[in-house]
Amino acid sequence: MASQPPDVRKGEWGGLHSRDEFRERFRARFLDPAYRAEDQAISRLEAIAWEAYSQGRKAPVTRKAGSEFQDPDYDLSVEWYETRRRLRAAQARWADPATPSRVLVISGAARNDGSCPGEMSKTFRLARIARETLGSEGLETDLLDLSQLTSDFDRHIHPCKGCVSTAMPLCHWPCSCYPNHATNQVNDWMAEIYERWTAAHGILLLSPTHWYAMSSPLKLMMDRLVCADGGNPDPTTTGGKDAARAKALELKGWSYPQHLAGRTYGVVVHGDVAGIDGARRILCDWLDWMGFVDAGASSRLDRYIGYYEPYATSHQALDRDEAVQEEVRNAARALAQAVGELRQGRLSAPGRNLARPRPK
Numbered sequence: 263m264a265s266q267p268p269d270v271r272k273g274e275w276g277g278l279h280s281r282d283e284f285r286e287r288f289r290a291r292f293l294d295p296a297y298r299a300e301d302q303a304i305s306r307l308e309a310i311a312w313e314a315y316s317q318g319r320k321a322p323v324t325r326k327a328g329s330e331f332q333d334p335d336y337d338l339s340v341e342w343y344e345t346r347r348r349l350r351a352a353q354a355r356w357a358d359p360a361t362p363s364r365v366l367v368i369s370g371a372a373r374n375d376g377s378c379p380g381e382m383s384k385t386f387r388l389a390r391i392a393r394e395t396l397g398s399e400g401l402e403t404d405l406l407d408l409s410q411l412t413s414d415f416d417r418h419i420h421p422c423k424g425c426v427s428t429a430m431p432l433c434h435w436p437c438s439c440y441p442n443h444a445t446n447q448v449n450d451w452m453a454e455i456y457e458r459w460t461a462a463h464g465i466l467l468l469s470p471t472h473w474y475a476m477s478s479p480l481k482l483m484m485d486r487l488v489c490a491d492g493g494n495p496d497p498t499t500t501g502g503k504d505a506a507r508a509k510a511l512e513l514k515g516w517s518y519p520q521h522l523a524g525r526t527y528g529v530v531v532h533g534d535v536a537g538i539d540g541a542r543r544i545l546c547d548w549l550d551w552m553g554f555v556d557a558g559a560s561s562r563l564d565r566y567i568g569y570y571e572p573y574a575t576s577h578q579a580l581d582r583d584e585a586v587q588e589e590v591r592n593a594a595r596a597l598a599q600a601v602g603e604l605r606q607g608r609l610s611a612p613g614r615n616l617a618r619p620r621p622k
Contacts, residue, residue, distance in 0.1 A: 463525060
């Protein structure tokens, strides 16, 4: 029986908000009585925002795509184009043998002393230990502290919208789902984070364990990096977000380009009761899938700190646990060695160049 062409299933979305509901949502950010003197100005702004929302002006500032894209006349978001330009420059620096070796150290905790917990995280402390060790090994380091999501003004990693599940070519590299000015989904941190991942020769990812898994800021970043593994670098081929065109393009045969493959990594997971091994496996499996190469057994660490001890004394438990501190240093040292071998073309990754019969 001949296969049927795929259709695009509809019926889940409830439609646009009513004018009154939109007004209530818009004005919620101006609850502070200090804004009352500007109520008329707020009303004018709300009217402009309603127009953008109701007309779906996702990318109000565009440029013609130009000859480097399949459809030169497509109106391409200027913000997306600038992010792409920075990623291409970062990739060129990464590939240039004359550039210094660089490691991105990621602190995946949500806690810091500038937000409700009022205290820094143990993950951040371990990340600083790792960064100091990498620096002593002669590597440039970049510390990405994901807890800034909980303490910074209007900083976001917006959730992945799952474009991949409709068709892989609908997921663009870099992500074109954001910013969406019509729905006020702006100030998306991922545009910067993509660049920092691209510039790095090695990644050292440190995570606490929250409910048997990683923290929510870290999971948000992970999901939004799906476009690095198979994402479409040319949004004009799908007319932006045309689901039917993307399905047709995937069924013609999609190459699933791995835009960050070839880098090396280490993972450190800590917890207090349970779940560290599962979280570590998830993170390592994810990076393996994206084409990263692990830096050896010493670079994949899961440890309990203050096992079944009070949360209130967990920093003291880390103070006492000099062994885990040294294990984190060893993870950083192993990654430093792997980065050196990677850049010399000596890092062993058996099977990396084999054709994948099922590339998804």
